[in-house]
Amino acid sequence: MKRMESPADNEHLPDEISRAVKRAVRLEWVTLGTLSLTVVVVFLVLGNSQAMKTAWIEDMLSLVPPLAFLISVRVTRKPANAKHPFGYHRAIGIAHLVAGTTLLVMGSYLIVDSLIKLLTVEHPTIGGISLFGHTIWLGWLMILVLLITGIPPVILGHMKLKLAEPLHNKVLYADADMNKADWMTSFAAIVGIAGIGLGLWWADAVAAIVIATSIVKDGASNLSAAVSGLMDARPTTVDNKKPHPLISDAQEFLQNLDWVHAANVRLRDEGQVFQIEGFVIPASRELATPERLEAAESALLDQDWKIRDVVIAPVTHLPNVVESK
Template identity: 55%
Template sequence: MTNRRFGRTELTPELQDSLRRAVRLEWITVGYLVVAVCLIALVMGSSQAMKAAWIEDMLAFVPPIAFLVAVAVVNKPPSRRRPYGNHRAIGVGHLVAGVALLVMGSYLLLDSALGLIQGEHPPIGTFHVFGQTVWQGWFMIALMLLLVPVPVVLGRLKMKVANELHDKVLYADADMLKADWRTSVGTAVGVAGVGLGLWWFDAAAAIFIGLSIVKDGFRNVSTAITDLADSRARTIDGNDPHPLLEKVEKQARSLDWVEHAGVRMRDEGHVFHTELFVVPVGGAAQTPERLRNLAEGVIELDWKLEDVVVALVDELPAEVHGGEQHDKQSEGGRQGR
């Protein structure tokens, strides 16, 4: 995987190492999930909680597969047909993963709630091991507790790489894995409750798992749609405007021929498409060389600033980042006069 690119952006050796690590972690996750799904299927019996945990692990295949496919697609350079490149593959993969979680989580939540309302008592059988009869619930509880550490560790490792690559599919996958321990513990508690004669514990645990899946699905669908709808670039968790907005403006305003600057920046996946609007100082010469130097200076700020366009304007549009402040300053100036 040498000389990997995100579109026309050639990754630094450090970022190439991060990408290789991310791909390796996703393949490890797929291998872990194969083992987990098979083991849960062997012991789950009629338990609603175990069924919910099994479905969640099946859904957990979607984000790593979406990431691996998206990385292969996004490596293709821009063309006449796709002048912006294939970076949106990340957003599409993010949306697919979110929709899968939301749909299946909703189904699981309704199915578990219906079982609780109808008062279904889950039968948990027995296994014969070395001539001894052992309650099947012990195997369920032991398995779910054994499955706690691996996703937590994988989630933490992926989170670091996701931030380095600004990859929201990988970030969503890491976030889900970090929280996966709650599913395992909740399932074990549900099965233990059945063993204590509290039949409703099983359905309650399944409902808890369903709510967790729906929450993950809703958050990921919301973030993916926001990015695909060309909202202002935000941090990888989707909570705040991205710091590069301010950095690009500051870079432009540091030049003596620039009076005001505003940025319109959208997240295309790993990289940002950036439009920099500049109001020049009155009388300042506006040469192609100056504009080119400004664009190159912005690109050097961060590897994610792949596609930068500089436009000269008489006044900043209000919708660009920084335009609101400029409008306020202009209004204050008019009132002062």
Template identity: 55%
Template sequence: MTGPDRLPPEQQTALRRAIRLEWVTLAVMSLTIAAVFAVSGQSQAMKAAWIEDTLSLLPPLAFLIAAKLARARPSSRFRYGLHRSVGVGHLVAGVALLAMGLFLIVDSGTGLLTGDRPPLGVVVIWGQVIWTGWLMIAVMALSCVGPVILGRMKTAPAEVLHDKVLYADADMNRADWQTGVATIVGVLGIGMGLWWADAAAALVVSVSILRDGWANLSGAITGLMDRRPTRFDGTDPHPLVHEIDEVLADVGWATDHGVRVRDEGHVFHVEAFLVPADGQVVTVERLAAVRRALTEISWKVQDVVVTVVAEVHTTHRPR
């Protein structure tokens, strides 16, 4: 089941919807980045918000690239296909976010310690003198709306597709209002004469970026290290592992069984181990029947290998 043309109808619909949402996200965030840059001035909080908005382009780009690469069929060079491109995209986004979060924490902390006082002047628009802080506040308030809505819309297809990159992107979008609020508070603080409010707000945004980076990086690394498969949000063990175990438990000619499941991105690769009962003849037909039963559980169960062993190792038992 490689590629969107081989997915069940529900997953095909979810994939098309996710791709559209990510293209819309790129368009919305590009406009937001341009607007924030235009009014940022010398505010550290605005600079941090602008960098976070720029970095928020990484997850949708990673998803779109991974979705395209995952369509490739297994080849002599990539025997398992390119499903792991989802995990690679997750890793790249996590590293970039973590690195920039650390940089901004140092930059914002330095500004706070040295007592930098960003000047906010005025501009004349249609003959009216306007404090630039109001422009910053307006832009930041508007910049929160699109990502929050898009983030909520991405959660459903992320669950249907079991796509952790899409879910991480949705989670970041949903939390964008926190960046907007922190930046607005920082700008208002400058207007009230609280020079430290700007650097403090930038520090809050930096910590938010760092948190997103760490969550993405740790999730990507453990996934690439073949951690036990979890749900799309990385919380509980994936229920398919226990469903596979139940199918193996029903094999009448085996006295014991085990399974090893590898999360390849959108799909699972399964190695099933069966201990045949004394006197039972293991045939190719019997093994093929078990394999068919496993692949019929879900579209996610792919590349199943069934073998017989003398005993099952404890690490092959679901917990």
């Protein structure tokens, strides 16, 4: 088996990938700072709106993915040792699991809380506030805060999405996807606040349920993807929509070796890097020399920086490990 040094260590990453990692880390720190400020500002104008409360809690929950990313990236830099011979790359998957579970649990709680207020026909009120000698409706401040604080996450989300795919980091992708859709939370909360102002008491609770449902959706999708990854399901692209192209690339590479009659591969996603097991039926037994196997392993390692471990074994029958697309 061929093994590279940990590619999570910037010393062993291609220059463009190393720069992408550093940029992703900077963006996550900016996200933490922006969200922390947002949480404080929204709290100051929280009022009695259930939609505003739910949006505020979502802002706090949004701190979890960037924190998980920063911690997991740091952990993956630890070198492999006797206790962890495959390194610490699974920290990415664990971080993904934690983020997904947090979102799902809190989103479910918020849905129940909002439904209770809707079913008990609770009529929220938004009072006035004195500013510079004038009394204005607090709802206007709420709406202004939501409009202003809803912009930075969307911009940061689009920036992080561009880095998530080349880094194959699903925690970063989940965080970026949540940020990118943050405008919907702000819009729903604004509708709920406007509903209170117009005397539509139920609009506030309905808006809160819409926001909480979005949180649950994010949590469920990320939890499912994280569990699949930790259970060594077939690797997928960073958006979990299709099989990772490295599967077919590795399969094609082995199949095209002139001394190989037939080949199959299976990949294990370790969080941001892959392990490859290749099975080959040589055209004749004599052709499967240690030198040829080692050369094939080295060549596969050179295919992509995300490939960390490769082992190729000559067999007489291929295991059924490749799924149709």
